Amino acid sequence: MSVSETILRVAARGDGVTEGGRHVAFTAPGDTVSGDVITPGPHHQTPPCRHFPQCGGCQLQHLDEASYSDFVEQRVRDALHAQGLDAAIRPATISPPRSRRRATLHAERVGKRVILGFSESGSHALVDIAECHVLLPELFALVAPLRVMLANVLKAKGRTDIHLAAIDQGVDLLIGGPAHDTLAAAEALTEFAIKHRLARVSIDEGLGYETRWEPEPATITLGGVPVAVPPAAFLQATAHGEAALLTAVREAIGPARLTADLFAGLGTFALSLPGKVYAGEAARDAILALKSAASMAGRAVFAEHRDLFRRPLTTAELDRFEAVVLDPPRAGARDQIVNLAPARVPRIAYVSCNPSSFARDAKLLCEGGYRLDWVQPVGQFIWSTHVELAAAFSRPDNPQP
Structure with a gap:
């Protein structure tokens, strides 16, 4: 006779995990599993879409709101623990259904x-x-x-x-x-x-x-400024998620008078930050659009076409800024972090679409003397295993003026 086990958590790829370590697809915390029979628990909801689970656009429609939020937060916590780090993990901000833009x-x-x-x-x-x-x-x-x-x-x-x-x-x-x-x-x-x-x-x-x-x-308005948008240009997945990330970034850097926005894209953050902003971005169409929009709007943004993987800002260049914002691709920003870790920048806001590469970079920053103050998980891709976040770092030995 099969032994009944309870699903305790949902792993990074979306499978439920029992107390015995068994991975079972399409289960939620509180479900019980006996052989191949799954008995839904209190957090197992009826998927709203007829195409689930066949369609690969969603992996977790069977989770209720509470367990999906827990999943997003746990992804961040697990990534940090894998690097020996700990930080205050804030409650996840989840974009609502039918909001993907x-x-x-x-x-x-x-x-x-x-x-x-x-x-x-x-x-x-x-x-x-x-x-x-x-x-x-x-x-x-x-x-x-x-x-x-x-x-x-x-x-x-x-x-x-x-x-x-x-x-x-x-x-x-x-x-x-x-x-x-x-x-x-x-x-x-x-x-x-x-x-x-x-x-x-x-x-x-x-x-x-x-x-x-x-x-x-064709334009997209960022920070109140219409910016020319190239076809298929990167935009935050939802307006709700963009607002959550902006709020976190502004809190993380405080009233900085001079900020570097690295991997700036079209200016999602650069056009919404206080003071003067340096914006570095490798995509030529995006940085030219940001430069033109900022100039027409009279914003104090200096936009540079710069590949931050091949030519990251040096430590000496970074030391000029009161804050740094970075939003790299999924691979993270290891080369740039190597130069940032020994810098004297008082505050850093790191936006990531990959908790694992973020945690790797966060460890380098902490080894360089930074403190990871808090992390804000953001679920813009509701019902998927894709998790984003914004995090605040500070340097205790060089507080922000």
């Missing part, structure tokens, strides 16, 4: 029809989505008409990425794959854009994007 769907022609959706979990097969509980309604409303339009535009073979983003003027659409170069295809794109009042339509067949429709300049 950017997404990449996949399209594939099957006969005369087009399948459009997310990949299945652990597979290259596509789920042809008929509903979605994470996308903004205005993004999901385009899915069905996109299938019809793409049937006239896409070439017969291959998979195409479809990038959608909600920006100031409406929905920005980028088709990232082979399309027919015919008058009929061009007319279909234009008619679709007009009918659905799109902000912009672009195509990228591998040689860079080509904009086909843009009735007025």
Whole structure:
């Protein structure tokens, strides 16, 4: 007879873990497992979407609000403990359902029809989505008409990425794959854009994007400043999550008069910080857009096109600032952290989309004399295993003036 075990927690990849160390998919804390039979507990909810768990867009729709928040917080705590670190972990901020303002769907022609959706979990097969509980309604409303339009535009073979983003003027659409170069295809794109009042339509067949429709300049407002937004540019996943990260960053650096914003992107943080700001970013289109927007708005932002992996700011350069904000990609910012750890910068705000690489970098900072004051977990990708955070570091031997 099988022994009954209770699920105690949810591991980083989304499996429930019993007291005996067994990993069981699609279980929640408090569920009981006997052999292959799962008995739902108090934190196991009915998934809201018909495509779960087949669709790989979500992994944790079976968790209730409390257990999902616990999962997000525990991911951060576990990453820190793995590096021998401890800090105050604040309650997680979770973006609500139907708030995702950017997404990449996949399209594939099957006969005369087009399948459009997310990949299945652990597979290259596509789920042809008929509903979605994470996308903004205005993004999901385009899915069905996109299938019809793409049937006239896409070439017969291959998979195409479809990038959608909600920006100031409406929905920005980028088709990232082979399309027919015919008058009929061009007319279909234009008619679709007009009918659905799109902000912009672009195509990228591998040689860079080509904009086909843009009735007025496409922008995203950051810190009250409209910034020209390149197709498929990085934006925080939800407006809710962006606001949570901004609040944490501003608290972490305090009233700094001179701040370095590293991996600045389009200026999500640079345009919302007090005092004067140096912004460093390797993506040319993004940093030029930030530079132009800041200049037109009269903001005290010096924007530099600089690859911070190949040419990180030196310790001497960093010592000029009262605060540093950094928001690197998933791999973290090890090379930049090596120079930052011995610097005399009083305050650091570190934004991360990977608790593991963050914890690695945090250990280097703490070994250099910084103190990790607190961490704010942020769940912008609700029901996924993707966890973000903002953290505050200070140097006790060099307090902020």
